Amino acid sequence: MSTQAHAADHHDHDHKPGFVKRWLFSTNHKDIGTLYLIFAMVGGTIGGFLSMGIRAELAEPGMQIFSNPHMFNVFSTAHGLIMIFFMIMPSLFGGFGNWFVPLMIGAPDMAFPRLNNVSFWLMPPALTLLIISLFVEGPSGMNGAGVGWTVYPPHSTSGHPGPAVDFAILALHLAGASSILSSINFITTIFNMRTPGMTLHKMPLFVWSMLVTAFLLLLAMPVLAGAITMLLTDRNFGTTFFDPAGGGDPVLFQHLFWFFGHPEVYVIILPGFGIVSQVISTFSKKPVFGYLPMAYAMVAIGAVGFVVWAHHMYTAGLSLDTQAYFLAATMVIAVPTGIKIFSWIATMWGGSVRFPTPMLFAIGFIVLFTLGGVTGVVLANPGIDRAFHDTVYVVAHFHYTMSIGALFTLFSGWYYWFPKMTGYMYNETLGKIHFWMLFIGVNVTFFPQHFSGMAGMARRQADYPDALAGWNMISTIGAWISIAAMAVFFFAMALAFVRKQKAGDNPWGVGATTLEWTVSSPPAFHAFEKLPKVK
Amino acid sequence: MSSPDPHSANSPQQASDARLQQKPARHGLVGLTLAGLVVSMLGLSYAAVPLYKMFCQVTGYAGTTQRAKAAPLKASKELITVRFDANVSRDLDWQFKPAQRSITLKIGEEKLAFYEATNTSDKPITGTATFNVTPAIAGSYFNKIACFCFTEQTLEPGETVQMPVSFFIDPDILTDSDSKDVKEITLSYTFFVVKNQKTTQIKKSNANGSL
Numbered sequence: 001m002s003t004q005a006h007a008a009d010h011h012d013h014d015h016k017p018g019f020v021k022r023w024l025f026s027t028n029h030k031d032i033g034t035l036y037l038i039f040a041m042v043g044g045t046i047g048g049f050l051s052m053g054i055r056a057e058l059a060e061p062g063m064q065i066f067s068n069p070h071m072f073n074v075f076s077t078a079h080g081l082i083m084i085f086f087m088i089m090p091s092l093f094g095g096f097g098n099w100f101v102p103l104m105i106g107a108p109d110m111a112f113p114r115l116n117n118v119s120f121w122l123m124p125p126a127l128t129l130l131i132i133s134l135f136v137e138g139p140s141g142m143n144g145a146g147v148g149w150t151v152y153p154p155h156s157t158s159g160h161p162g163p164a165v166d167f168a169i170l171a172l173h174l175a176g177a178s179s180i181l182s183s184i185n186f187i188t189t190i191f192n193m194r195t196p197g198m199t200l201h202k203m204p205l206f207v208w209s210m211l212v213t214a215f216l217l218l219l220a221m222p223v224l225a226g227a228i229t230m231l232l233t234d235r236n237f238g239t240t241f242f243d244p245a246g247g248g249d250p251v252l253f254q255h256l257f258w259f260f261g262h263p264e265v266y267v268i269i270l271p272g273f274g275i276v277s278q279v280i281s282t283f284s285k286k287p288v289f290g291y292l293p294m295a296y297a298m299v300a301i302g303a304v305g306f307v308v309w310a311h312h313m314y315t316a317g318l319s320l321d322t323q324a325y326f327l328a329a330t331m332v333i334a335v336p337t338g339i340k341i342f343s344w345i346a347t348m349w350g351g352s353v354r355f356p357t358p359m360l361f362a363i364g365f366i367v368l369f370t371l372g373g374v375t376g377v378v379l380a381n382p383g384i385d386r387a388f389h390d391t392v393y394v395v396a397h398f399h400y401t402m403s404i405g406a407l408f409t410l411f412s413g414w415y416y417w418f419p420k421m422t423g424y425m426y427n428e429t430l431g432k433i434h435f436w437m438l439f440i441g442v443n444v445t446f447f448p449q450h451f452s453g454m455a456g457m458a459r460r461q462a463d464y465p466d467a468l469a470g471w472n473m474i475s476t477i478g479a480w481i482s483i484a485a486m487a488v489f490f491f492a493m494a495l496a497f498v499r500k501q502k503a504g505d506n507p508w509g510v511g512a513t514t515l516e517w518t519v520s521s522p523p524a525f526h527a528f529e530k531l532p533k534v535k
Numbered sequence: 536m537s538s539p540d541p542h543s544a545n546s547p548q549q550a551s552d553a554r555l556q557q558k559p560a561r562h563g564l565v566g567l568t569l570a571g572l573v574v575s576m577l578g579l580s581y582a583a584v585p586l587y588k589m590f591c592q593v594t595g596y597a598g599t600t601q602r603a604k605a606a607p608l609k610a611s612k613e614l615i616t617v618r619f620d621a622n623v624s625r626d627l628d629w630q631f632k633p634a635q636r637s638i639t640l641k642i643g644e645e646k647l648a649f650y651e652a653t654n655t656s657d658k659p660i661t662g663t664a665t666f667n668v669t670p671a672i673a674g675s676y677f678n679k680i681a682c683f684c685f686t687e688q689t690l691e692p693g694e695t696v697q698m699p700v701s702f703f704i705d706p707d708i709l710t711d712s713d714s715k716d717v718k719e720i721t722l723s724y725t726f727f728v729v730k731n732q733k734t735t736q737i738k739k740s741n742a743n744g745s746l
Contacts, residue, residue, distance in 0.1 A: 111562045184569045188562050222573050226580025238730060241584060244665045245624065245727030251597070252587050256580055317597050317671060320713065 016525050027113035030523060032120050033099030034421070036090045039123055043086030046131070048486065050079035055445075055479040061466050070139060072462035073146030078134055080149035081168065084268065085175040086127045088406050092271035093217075094120065094182060096413050097210050099421060101186060103516035103523065104204045106195025106532040111188035119182040126174035129167050137162030148460060150257055153242040153250045157234050166235065169228045176221045179267075183214035183221075190214075195515075197534035201295075204514045205288060208295045209274025212302040213267050219306065220263035227256035251316050258309035266305045268402045269369075270298055272409025273340060276362045278514065279412050280344050283359040284351025285511040290343045297336035297343075304333050314382040315389050323382040330380035334373065341370055356508075357431030361412035364439050365405055372400025375450065390460065393453025396446045404442040411435075411489075419503030422496070423521045430492035437485035444478030595675025598667035600722075602685075603678035606703040610643035615704055620723035621650060627728040628656035629690065634697065643706040645680065650698040650724065654690035661689040661729040669721045676708035677720060687729055 016022060026032050053075045056065050066072050098116065102109055110116045134144045138160045145164040147156040156165050190211050194203070203211075230241040231253065240246020242253045281288040288294055310318055311330045318326070344366055353359075375397040379385050388394060411434075419425050449457070452471035457464055464472065506517040515534075519527045591599040617640065619633035634649035654660055664684040668677045679685075683698035690696060702722075708714050 112566065180573055184566055184573075187569055188565045191565055192561055218569060218572055219576055222576035223580040226577050226583075230581075230584075240730060243730070244725070245663065246730050247588075247663075247665075249587070249591075252584065255587065256583060259580075319596065319671060 025117065026120075027109070027117050028525065029098045029102050029110045029113070029116065030421075030525075030527075032116050033095050033097070035120050036094035036098060036123075037096075039120075039127075040087050040091035040095055043082050043090065043127060046127075047079050047082035047087050048483070050075045050082065052479060052483065054079060055476045057462055058464070058472050059476045060472075061464055061469050063463060066462060068142065069462040070142045070146045071144065073148070073460055074134060074138070074144030076460060077145055077148055077168075078130065081130060081172070082127070083403065084149065084264070085172070086123070086130070088268050088402075088410065089175075089179065090123060091410050092275070092406065092413070093179070093210070093213060093267070094123075096206075096271065096275065096417065097182070097186060097213075100417065100516055101189060101207055101210050102193070103519065103527060104207050104514050105190065105193065105198050106515050106528050106534065107189060107193035108526060108528045108531075110185050111193055112185050115181055115185050119178045119185065122174045122178035122181075126171045126178065129171035129174065133164045133167035133171065136164050136167060138164035150254075150261070151228065151231065152257070153231060153234065153253050156231060157242065166232065169232050172228055173225060176225050179217045180221050183217040186210055186214040187218070195528070195531045195534060201292065202534060203295075204274075205277035205291070205294055205298075206271070206274035206514075209270045209272075209277075209298055212298045213270045216263045216267050216270070216302050216305065220260045220267070223256055224260035224264075227253055227260065230256075251313075254313050254316055255309070258312045259306070261312065262309045263302070263305045265398070265402045266301055268406050269409075270302070272365065272406050272413075273298060275409045275413040275416070276344060276365055277347075279358045279362040279416050280347050281513075282416070282508050282511040283354045283356065283362075284348045285353075285509075286347055286351040287513075288343065289346035289349075290339070293339055294343050297339045300336040301333060304329065304336070308333065311380060311382075311385070314385045318382075327380055327382055331377060334377055337373055341366060341373075352511075356415070356428060357426070357435055358412045358414075358416035360432060360435040361408045361415065364435060365408035365412060368400050368408060368442070369405040372397055372402075372405055376401060388453060390458055391453035392449040392457045392459050395459050396449035396453060399442075399446045399449075404446065407442075408438075411438075416508075417516075418493075418496070419507045420516055420521050420523070423503055424496045424499070425501045425503040425507060426496040427492055427499075430488060430495065434485055434488045434492060437488060438482055441478050441480075441482030441485050444481060445475050446478070448472075448474045448478075595673075595677075596671070598669055598671040598674040600666060600668055600674055600677040600679055600702075601705075603680055603703070605680065606645035606678075607643050607706060610641040611706045611709065613642045613709060614639055615642050615708075615717070616719045617646075617648070617702075617704075618719060618721040619648060619650070620721055622723070622725040624725065624727045627662055627726055628660065629654055629662060629726060631724075631726050640704070642704045642708060645701060645703045647699055647701045648722075650683065650700070651695065652688070652690060652698055652726070653695040654692055657692045659689055659691050661687050662726045663687045663729050664724045664726045666722070666724045669723065670714075670717060672711075672714045673704075673708065673717055673720045676705040676711075676714060677722070678703050678705055684724060 022031060023035065026035065053065065054072070057063070057072050057075075098110065136143060138144050138146060140161055143164065145156070145160060145168045147160060147165060147168075151165070151168070190203070190207060230239065233239040234241050234243055234248075240248040242248045242250045244250070277288050277294060308326060308329045310322065311326045314323060375393070379388060379394065379397055415426060415431055448471040452468050455468060455471075457468045457471070503521050505519065505521050506512050508517070515532055516523070518532065591597060595601060616637050618637040619635065621631045621633050623629050623631045630653040632651055634651050638646055638648055640646045666684050668674050680701045680703070682700040684700070688696075688698065704720070708717065
């Protein structure tokens with residue numbers, strides 16, 4: 001068998017297509033995964049640059065780097081959209097999903113390989129459109145769309161007569177179409193292509209997380225598509241879906257947007273839940289504690305995620321009973337999320353725990369996510385939310401959960417699977433320096449925003465009272481620490497490719513039990529020509 | 536593969552090409568079903584537009600007022616004050632104000648109030664008014680019998696018209712534990728310019744509405 005496999009391997013290597021055919025017309029799930037990851041690095045770099053623009057402006061009271069506040073809003077809008085749609089989603093969902101869903105369930109490739117290619121190649125044009133929107137007219141006489149990632153009318157309609165918002169909307173259309181197509185692909189792959197013996201209840205939790213994420217995207221993305229299409233026709237073709245002059249209602253857009261927007265935040269974090277489950281189990285040398293509750297907690301989070309959207313709209317005039325309902329439903333989400341946190345800790349409990357970089361990032365994630373979860377329960381209360389609405393307290397909350405929380409799962413997965421994807425080992429010391437610098441950096445950035453937010457520091461505003469200068473200075477210092485941490489990361493990665501230290505098929509030892517560790521590092525161009533059997 | 540694969544090592548039956556074992560037709564079925572789901576969600580997002588409007592009208596949500604044919608025969612002795620508020624969109628060259636600041640009336644009693652609008656531009660303009668009441672809970676008990684807001688209004692250059700609204704407060708407001716303490720309701724209108732209006736010739740509508 002060993003020689004047979006070897007022969008098959010050679011056969012594959014001989015038939016690896018040329019550069020253009022391999023990367024531009026790729027139908028191979030690993031190559032497409034790689035493309036997604038590279039794309040996410042590009043997106044993340046642009047999004048990170050934009051966030052430094054935000055921090056540079058907020059470094060001191062008064063206007064620093066922007067000549068008018070609109071540009072500040074353009075930066076934060078583009079930062080949000082790029083980080084969500086062109087960094088986190090392409091890496092966690094598109095990148096790791098494409099790489100490891102087929103490998104983990106023992107499938108030779110995705111169900112629709114050519115559709116997979118289409119999904120990826122919709123993304124670069126989408127990002128291009130979004131970047132173009134920065135350089136064309138938005139409000140009269142000013143460039144860019146300063147509408148926030150929520151694109152609320154009327155600011156996005158009558159407030160932005162120029163084409164910048166149209167470019168941003170079309171960028172979201174393309175990115176949304178890409179997500180919908182890959183969701184169809186993932187669900188079909190997971191339902192139909194599991195290797196014999198790999199029942200749904202034996203699937204690794206990462207695959208479960210991808211399945212739930214794909215369903216969330218499938219149900220939520222079309223609603224965003226509908227809402228922004230209405231916005232587009234309101235802007236250009238005289239419809240009045242959100243225009244009271246023609247009988248429309250701008251609040252309807254908020255309902256539609258958040259019906260998409262809330263599931264979207266779980267789209268961002270659920271793949272990370274899956275990664276953290278794999279990593280903690282691997283480095284505790286134990287199967288994950290409470291496998292089935294862990295899987296169904298994700299299903300529950302996904303389902304409840306669709307019925308809590310109006311907690312983003314407490315200030316939009318909801319009746320008392322409605323607020324009470326959304327308060328209760330929102331708090332219910334803390335239950336399955338709590339199950340997950342407790343199960344991760346219980347997995348480590350009594351395990352033979354090691355702390356290489358991926359494990360550090362996974363534990364760092366648990367700390368950050370728990371912190372963000374607690375402020376989420378605070379914000380679920382309409383009474384408190386009225387005071388905190390649109391302050392940086394909310395910014396701190398969602399960065400702790402879906403931004404740096406998701407980022408830490410991303411790095412956890414990256415360091416965990418880097419040896420598998422490249423065949424090379426990264427430098428453990430540099431990885432740990434990266435972790436500690438980033439952990440300190442993001443906390444120094446975002447923890448003070450709880451305090452400044454409570455003191456009245458508004459989000460989406462380029463200036464603030466002098467009294468808030470202290471907290472903002474600390475935040476800005478934290479941002480610079482984080483940027484330095486990212487420099488360490490890129491250096492560590494470059495070093496790994498220069499040194500080419502062989503990683504071996506399974507560098508993590510007996511704790512790594514999933515199927516991707518049974519194939520070579522990097523895996524053959526076509527892995528699982530022969531289906532592996534799961535007992 | 537440099538090391539033997541523990542999972543596949545002892546199953547020669549599995550050795551045939553994995554791709555031949557897949558059933559593309561089943562892929563197609565699942566794929567199409569999921570695509571159907573996507574299309575129906577897209578449809579639902581558009582269906583939300585009329586459903587949302589209906590929901591507000593039926594429940595009086597967000598202070599959406601109700602329409603009625605006539606006031607109840609018997610009014611309550613309880614008094615309530617209705618205040619009047621007027622706003623004009625930036626794009627509309629009109630002056631628009633209530634003729635009276637407030638009216639105190641018996642709950643259940645029908646009253647007539649007037650707003651006054653003047654076209655300050657030099658061309659005829661058609662406007663339409665949106666409306667609601669505050670507190671929002673009063674929306675389902677605030678009934679309009681006739682209102683200038685039911686139709687579009689066209690004003691000639693410089694023309695001033697009195698616009699009537701006739702209304703009553705449903706006595707059920709006293710039995711609802713959430714609204715029984717409401718002693719003052721503000722009725723608010725905002726006039727917008729009607730989009731895509733024909734500027735050359737607009738049929739002069741009856742500014743007195745359906746009264």
